[in-house]
């Protein structure tokens with residue numbers, strides 16, 4: 001379905017919009033994979049899905065400053081651009097959009113998007129402006145790339161729900177597609193931040209996926225339905241291995257409302273710290 005063309009590396013929003021106009025005049029459909037780079041198998045799975053459904057694949061690589069808190073890892077976030085470009089080329093991406101922060105947020109930039117209710121729960125509690133930064137940059141990227149479909153990994157489950165809501169509320173003519181979380185064989189969810197972990201820390205991080213799997217097992221096979229009791233068991237499993245538990249929550253998988261009893265499709269989500277590295281994971285039951 002994908003056309004074979006030399007990959008373009010585009011830096012300016014206007015240049016990207018011009019190229020998209022050309023593709024659209026030729027009747028091509030655009031599949032978009034927004035990323036912050038440091039591409040791994042999870043990102044590649046999004047590109048593969050996009051390739052099945054669209055003629056032209058666009059990947060953006062932009063470490064978005066507005067979604068990092070003041071004491072977070074913006075400056076040390078990995079930026080292996082050459083390696084990322086190589087992966088995109090191999091995956092037959094038509095264009096990689098790599099703007100500079102000043103091209104996305106010029107001086108006197110004032111406009112932000114907040115998806116109310118959904119942005120100050122779960123990860124939003126300890127990362128107060130994070131989802132405002134995400135929703136704003138994704139809205140801007142949608143205006144620049146004008147995709148027919150956009151692909152997001154379900155590891156960032158809350159992000160996916162927020163972006164889907166934002167796109168609907170703002171009438172963006174784009175289909176938001178959530179793609180399965182990709183794990184290492186040992187269960188660790190793939191994340192660009194895993195690069196921060198030492199061997200010993202990676203071992204300890206396995207407690208996260210194991211505790212969620214254990215919770216799913218309790219619900220499915222042992223008929224435990226009380227969210228409080230499941231959360232307490234997850235916390236107990238995590239405690240000896242992690243430096244800090246940020247949160248463990250069970251919520252309605254569609255609306256993210258809290259659930260007391262797990263009697264409908266739910267997401268069990270958790271955030272922990274291993275050393276200074278914050279990791280998230282979730283499982284759908």
Ligand code: PAF
Nearest residue numbers: 034035036064134137156
């Ligand atoms: O998931 C990410 O990599 C980022 O949050 C996104 C969606 C590219 C916005 O910066």
